[in-house]
Amino acid sequence: MKTIFVHLANGFEEMEAIVPIDVWRRAGFQVFIVSVTGKKTVAGSHNISVVADLLFDEADYEMADMLFLPGGMPGASNLDAHKCLHEKIHEANMKGKQLAAICAAPLVFGHLNLLKGKKATCFPGYEKELFGATITGNSVEFDGNIITARGAGVAFEFAMRVVDKFKGSDFAMQLSAKMQVSPMVIP
Numbered sequence: 001m002k003t004i005f006v007h008l009a010n011g012f013e014e015m016e017a018i019v020p021i022d023v024w025r026r027a028g029f030q031v032f033i034v035s036v037t038g039k040k041t042v043a044g045s046h047n048i049s050v051v052a053d054l055l056f057d058e059a060d061y062e063m064a065d066m067l068f069l070p071g072g073m074p075g076a077s078n079l080d081a082h083k084c085l086h087e088k089i090h091e092a093n094m095k096g097k098q099l100a101a102i103c104a105a106p107l108v109f110g111h112l113n114l115l116k117g118k119k120a121t122c123f124p125g126y127e128k129e130l131f132g133a134t135i136t137g138n139s140v141e142f143d144g145n146i147i148t149a150r151g152a153g154v155a156f157e158f159a160m161r162v163v164d165k166f167k168g169s170d171f172a173m174q175l176s177a178k179m180q181v182s183p184m185v186i187p
Contacts, residue, residue: 003029004066005064006070008050008052009074010075011044027171038055071151093145101147103126106121119143
């Protein structure tokens with residue numbers, strides 16, 4: 001079973017966090033919502049609060065197969081300001097674990113110099129923060145162990161593409177049909 005840590009900071013984009021959490025739990029992944037705020041309740045950018053499963057200091061990063069950063073502002077900037085999270089991202093990257101970010105949050109990977117020579121995408125206007133990346137503008141981009149996505153409007157596609165990566169196209173298509181998500185092409 002894949003274990004995914006979803007990191008929330010105040011000002012996160014709710015759709016970019018909740019849609020993937022829901023889809024991945026339906027897919028049978030073990031998903032932990034990790035607050036980097038020091039409090040379990042985290043306020044989204046549209047005043048929707050979410051109660052995290054774990055505080056950052058409680059999370060056992062050895063068990064995580066993927067670290068995910070939702071975007072939104074100032075959520076992405078707040079994630080970027082969390083130096084201990086930077087350390088966990090670097091450690092995960094060194095171990096070849098999956099790193100994923102959507103919307104403005106790929107800027108965290110850019111600032112950590114993890115995107116050099118990689119294809120990436122993000123919310124328009126944040127491209128300059130993805131240092132060294134080849135910006136594709138695609139809705140979702142996979143390059144090695146890094147997954148990036150454009151924004152809230154592609155949250156379902158992003159989540160399902162991660163399901164496809166970990167569980168295969170047949171499973172992803174079946175889950176998509178059960179959820180009544182429009183038919184999608186999974187490369």
